[in-house]
Structures are given as C-alpha cells and as structure tokens.
Amino acid sequence: xxxxxLGLILMFITAIASGTLALLNQHTSPIILEYKLKQQExxxxxxxRSQGGVKFEKVNSEEIGEFYKAYDEADNLVGxxxxxxxxxxxxxIETVAGYTxxxxxxxxxxxxxxxxxxxxxxxxxxxxxDRKPWFLMQFEGKDATNLAVVQDRGxxxxxxxxxxxxxxxxxxxKATAKEIKQAVEAMEKANDxxxxxxxxALEMNGEVTP
Amino acid sequence: MSDVxxxxxxxxxxxxxxxxxxxxxxxxxxxSATVFDALGMGISVIFVLTMSNLIVSLMRxxxxxxxxxxxxxxxxxxxxxxxxxxxxxxxxGLYQSLGIFVPLIVVNCVILAxxxxxxxxxxxxxxxxDALGMGxxxxxxxxxxxxxxxxLGNGTWLGFTVAPSDFQPVLLMMLAPGxxxxxxxxxxxxxxxxxxxxxxxxxxxxxDEKEAK
Amino acid sequence: MDFSNLLVxxxxxxxxxxxxxxxxxxxxxxxxxSKKLDSAIGMGMAxxxxxxxxxxxxxxxxxxxxxxxxxxxxGYDLTFLRTIAFILVIASLVQFVEMVIQKTxxxxxxxxxxxxxxxxxxxxxxxVAVLNIDENYTFIESIVNGIAAGVGFTLALVLMAGIRERLxxxxxxxxxxxxxxxxxxxxxxxxxxxxFSGLKVG
Numbered sequence: 001x002x003x004x005x006l007g008l009i010l011m012f013i014t015a016i017a018s019g020t021l022a023l024l025n026q027h028t029s030p031i032i033l034e035y036k037l038k039q040q041e042x043x044x045x046x047x048x049r050s051q052g053g054v055k056f057e058k059v060n061s062e063e064i065g066e067f068y069k070a071y072d073e074a075d076n077l078v079g080x081x082x083x084x085x086x087x088x089x090x091x092x093i094e095t096v097a098g099y100t101x102x103x104x105x106x107x108x109x110x111x112x113x114x115x116x117x118x119x120x121x122x123x124x125x126x127x128x129x130d131r132k133p134w135f136l137m138q139f140e141g142k143d144a145t146n147l148a149v150v151q152d153r154g155x156x157x158x159x160x161x162x163x164x165x166x167x168x169x170x171x172x173x174k175a176t177a178k179e180i181k182q183a184v185e186a187m188e189k190a191n192d193x194x195x196x197x198x199x200x201a202l203e204m205n206g207e208v209t210p
Numbered sequence: 211m212s213d214v215x216x217x218x219x220x221x222x223x224x225x226x227x228x229x230x231x232x233x234x235x236x237x238x239x240x241x242s243a244t245v246f247d248a249l250g251m252g253i254s255v256i257f258v259l260t261m262s263n264l265i266v267s268l269m270r271x272x273x274x275x276x277x278x279x280x281x282x283x284x285x286x287x288x289x290x291x292x293x294x295x296x297x298x299x300x301x302x303g304l305y306q307s308l309g310i311f312v313p314l315i316v317v318n319c320v321i322l323a324x325x326x327x328x329x330x331x332x333x334x335x336x337x338x339x340d341a342l343g344m345g346x347x348x349x350x351x352x353x354x355x356x357x358x359x360x361x362l363g364n365g366t367w368l369g370f371t372v373a374p375s376d377f378q379p380v381l382l383m384m385l386a387p388g389x390x391x392x393x394x395x396x397x398x399x400x401x402x403x404x405x406x407x408x409x410x411x412x413x414x415x416x417x418d419e420k421e422a423k
Numbered sequence: 424m425d426f427s428n429l430l431v432x433x434x435x436x437x438x439x440x441x442x443x444x445x446x447x448x449x450x451x452x453x454x455x456x457s458k459k460l461d462s463a464i465g466m467g468m469a470x471x472x473x474x475x476x477x478x479x480x481x482x483x484x485x486x487x488x489x490x491x492x493x494x495x496x497x498g499y500d501l502t503f504l505r506t507i508a509f510i511l512v513i514a515s516l517v518q519f520v521e522m523v524i525q526k527t528x529x530x531x532x533x534x535x536x537x538x539x540x541x542x543x544x545x546x547x548x549x550x551v552a553v554l555n556i557d558e559n560y561t562f563i564e565s566i567v568n569g570i571a572a573g574v575g576f577t578l579a580l581v582l583m584a585g586i587r588e589r590l591x592x593x594x595x596x597x598x599x600x601x602x603x604x605x606x607x608x609x610x611x612x613x614x615x616x617x618x619f620s621g622l623k624v625g
C-alpha cells in the first residue's frame with residue numbers, strides 16, 4: 001500500500017508542477033512565436049533591401065518546402081528568399097538567404113547558430129563601421145548556384161579557424177539556391193504552357209486581336 | 211545575524227561549489243567562453259537554486275524520505291523550465307547561445323546537492339541565504355573562468371575591447387582545451403593559496419610556542 | 424535506411440564532438456571516477472547502457488506524449504514538459520539499473536559505489552536525450568546516437584584513467600596534485616581530439 005501512496009504523492013506534486021508550467025506557457029509561447037515570426041520577417045526585409053524588395057509572397061513547393069517571392073513597391077518580382085540549413089561545427093546553422101531573379105546572392109542573414117564563441121560566431125560579427133557581418137557581405141553579388149570556400153577552390157574567404165562554419169553556410173546557401181532555381185523554372189514552364197493554352201482559347205473566341 | 215553572514219559567505223570562497231566542492235563543472239566549462247554567457251548562466255542558476263531551496267525547505271516536513279530525491283528533481287525541473295520559457299521569450303539571444311545548457315541546469319549537481327544537504331534540513335529563510343551564497347559563488351567562479359578565457363581568447367571583456375589593437379587572440383582559449391586548462395590552473399592557484407596560508411599559520415604557531423617558552 | 428547518415432552520427436559523437444572533451448557533458452564523473460581503470464570501465468559500461476535506454480525512452484515519450492503533431496492526445500502541445508519528463512524517466516531508469524546490477528554483479532556494484540546514483544545527475548545522459556530532440560533525429564538515429572555518446576564518454580574516461588594511474592608515480596608540484604592536474608590532462612586530450620574536427624565523413 002505504501003508504494004501506492006508514495007506514487008500518488010509524487011503524481012500530485014508533478015501535477016501541480018505541470019499545471020504551473022502550463023499557465024506560464026500560455027503566457028510565454030505567443031511571445032516566443034511572435035519573436036520568431038518577427039525575426040524571420042525582418043531577416044527577409046534585410047536580405048532583399050539591396051533589391052528594393054519589400055513585399056513577400058509565400059510559395060509552397062512540394063519538392064523543396066516553402067520559400068518566398070520578393071516584390072518591390074511597384075509589385076515587380078525582384079527575387080526569392082529562403083532559409084538554408086547547414087551542419088556547422090557544433091550546431092545546425094540557419095541562414096535566411098535572398099537571391100536576385102538571376103540567382104545572384106542579394107543578402108544573407110544568419111538567424112540561428114551555436115558555433116564556437118570567438119571562432120564560428122565570427123560569421124555574425126559586425127566589424128566597426130560596417131552594417132553587416134563581413135563574412136556574409138562577401139557573398140553579395142556572387143552567383144548563388146556556384147559558391148564554395150577557398151579551401152574547396154571556391155570564391156568565398158572563410159573565417160580563420162572556422163572553416164567548417166564557413167563551409168556550412170556556403171554549401172547550404174548554394175544548395176538552396178539550386179533547388180529554388182529548379183523549382184522556379186519548373187513553375188514558369190508550367191505557367192507558360194498554361195498561358196499559351198489560355199491565349200489560344202481566347203484567340204479562338206476572337207476576343208484578342210494580335 | 212552572524213549566522214546569516216556565515217551561511218552566505220561560505221559559498222563564496224570557503225565552500226565555493228565549483229572551485230572547492232567540484233560541483234556543477236559542466237556549465238562552468240561549457241558556458242565560460244564569454245563573460246556575458248557566464249553571467250546569464252549564473253543568474254539563471256541563482257534563481258533556480260533560491261526557488262528550489264525555498265520550496266524544498268517549506269516541504270521538508272511533508273516529504274516522505276523514500277521519494278525525496280524524485281520530488282526534489284521535479285521541483286528543480288519546474289523552475290528550470292520556468293527559466294527556459296522566460297529566457298526564450300525575453301532574452302532570445304542569450305537563450306540561443308546557452309543552448310542545451312539551459313535545460314541541463316536540472317542536473318547541475320550544485321542545486322540537488324543544496325536541496326539534499328541543506329534545504330531539506332533547515333528553515334526557509336536560512337535556506338534562501340544558503341542558496342544565494344552558493345549561487346553567487348557559482349556565478350563568481352564562472353565569471354572568473356570566463357574573464358580569463360574571453361580576454362585571452364578574444365581580447366574583450368563583456369564585449370568591450372580591452373586588449374591593445376595588435377593583440378593576437380589565443381584561439382585555443384575559446385575552444386574546449388582552453389576551458390579545461392584554465393579550470394586546472396585556477397584550481398591549482400586556489401590550492402597554492404591554501405598551502406601558503408597553512409604555512410603562514412604554522413610559522414606563527416611555532417613562533418608563539420617559542421615565545422611562550 | 425541510410426547507413427552513411429548513421430556513420431556520421433557515430434563518428435561525430437565519439438570523436439569529433441566527443442561528449443566530454445568537446446561538448447563538456449559528464450565532467451563530474453569524468454574527473455571523479457577516473458582514478459582507477461577498473462571503475463572507469465565499469466562506470467563507462469553503466470553509462471552506455473543507461474544512455475541507450477534513455478535515448479529510446481525519451482524519444483518515445485517526446486513524440487508520443489508531448490509533441491503536438493504526433494502525440495496521442497490529438498494536438499495539444501505539451502513540449503514544455505520536456506525537461507521534467509526526461510529527468511523523471513532517467514531517474515527511474517537509473518534506479519532500475521542500480522537494482523539490476525546489485526542483484527547480478529555485486530562486485531561491480533561495490534566498485535561503482537556512490538557513483539551509480541550519480542548517473543542521474545550526469546548531464547551527459549540528459550544531454551543526449553535533449554540533443555536527440557534538438558537535432559530532429561529519428562528513433563533509430565537516436566538509439567545510435569545514445570550508444571555512440573556512451574562509447575565516446577567511456578573512451579574519454581578510460582583514457583583518462585589510464586593516464587592518471589601513471590600519474591600516481593610522477594612527481595607533481597603539490598598545488599597541481601589531484602583534480603587540477605586532471606583538468607590540465609583533459610585539456611591536452613581535448614587538443615588531441617580537436618584534430619578530429621577536420622575529419623570529413625559521408
């Protein structure tokens with residue numbers, strides 16, 4: 001009987017603890033979620049600033065998950081934004097990457113990393129007088145589908161003592177760019193054929209004059 | 211009153227949890243790369259330690275001895291989760307850089323050791339004093355290690371540049387080996403100070419004896 | 424089943440991100456039980472065993488009881504109970520292992536002494552459970568990671584014990600004797616293990 005009683009006591013205490021946490025969780029979880037959404041939105045704005053992208057449209061692709069199309073004030077398509085995940089030295093690095101319509105890198109922002117302080121974290125360190133981390137700035141304007149660190153005979157200078165972190169960012173951004181490029185091309189193709197058929201249909205009805 | 215002061219100050223140097231009792235070593239090594247992280251971890255531990263000591267002390271007469279350890283663990287885990295939620299909501303940057311070591315405060319031996327050895331036998335007020343002393347001692351040890359590592363490894367202290375501009379940082383200090391070696395040398399320094407004190411005491415004692423003769 | 428993926432996890436947890444020497448998990452037993460080779464091996468085996476079962480149990484609990492998309496309560500998010508749930512599972516597991524060892528291997532039980540209950544507060548065990556979730560490992564990957572983490576811990580512990588047995592014979596300055604020299608040894612071992620960080624697998 002004793003063991004039942006002890007079990008009940010333990011259960012009672014755990015229940016009180018869980019109840020307290022549930023109450024607090026109701027309060028904090030919306031704040032955490034809001035912060036995440038805000039952080040992502042700010043990152044999107046930041047990486048597309050050079051292209052004037054201010055509006056973003058979410059695209060759900062079956063093959064590669066979701067990414068965003070970026071539009072400027074006048075609703076012209078100026079590029080794409082996606083999140084790249086790369087395995088770094090001690091964490092999975094999350095980079096929000098912006099691409100121009102020609103798939104050059106428009107901007108990068110690391111939104112999650114737990115790399116070695118003072119080494120891998122240099123990837124997000126901003127030098128005095130700069131507005132963005134130097135490591136990420138060097139990506140801008142480069143062909144996003146062809147990125148590699150110097151050690152892999154590429155065009156990106158890696159951080160001293162943190163090749164793995166540098167490589168993780170370069171490789172993951174490149175891979176994501178390739179995926180989106182393919183997906184976008186596939187969609188355009190599909191759109192083109194659809195538009196062609198629509199145009200043909202309209203012509204048949206004689207509503208469009210060439 | 212002197213009792214209160216004794217319970218508080220014992221955690222700072224004499225029974226410092228990290229440097230003397232060798233408790234809570236994992237966070238002392240893992241989050242001591244920068245002073246900011248060390249302080250963040252220290253404050254979290256002070257909160258969890260104080261609250262769990264208080265609750266354990268309040269419950270000390272009601273808890274059946276057979277299941278006291280699981281109960282202590284539940285109490286500690288609850289406060290750790292509270293720290294986790296609050297930190298994720300209001301200090302997301304710190305939460306990210308402390309990472310896995312926030313939930314791991316649960317298994318920080320300092321906290322369970324104080325619940326078991328002190329709070330379960332003493333009144334709530336004195337238990338809080340004990341927790342504050344131990345918590346501050348823990349934070350002190352972490353900050354000390356972090357100061358050495360951040361200055362040597364990055365040339366900064368709490369993010370401010372303190373080293374001359376031509377200073378070449380010792381990258382090793384930022385990595386795992388730096389943590390171990392710094393810890394070893396600080397412990398050795400403490401041992402050495404003890405030795406000196408002992409020698410000094412012995413010398414004065416012998417002197418006194420001579421004079422008495 | 425992707426075996427190269429599992430190989431990456433194994434090599435990663437044993438060598439590249441060794442639990443003790445790179446992730447700083449399980450330092451207390453690493454310093455405390457590394458004076459004798461025999462007890463180091465015993466402790467290592469106990470940790471491998473507990474870590475493997477803890478990885479399994481915590482994975483099942485997380486995905487079937489807590490995670491909002493897969494739990495049996497139909498979508499209520501209980502992930503905030505993760506820390507409490509995991510530590511309780513580990514505490515009961517350790518109690519169980521302790522009883523089993525006491526019955527089946529009294530000699531081992533005697534040599535491990537007070538350190539068996541201390542596995543509960545060995546952050547490496549809770550650490551592996553939390554890491555499995557943070558890294559989004561599948562059930563199989565979690566088990567493999569649990570075993571590998573335990574092996575990595577044992578490797579570091581046994582190497583350390585071997586060195587410390589020799590150190591007994593060495594003439595060390597008084598202030599450095601005992602724990603301080605153990606930490607400096609650990610630092611040198613960590614430098615050696617840094618060499619693995621350049622290792623490319625898969």
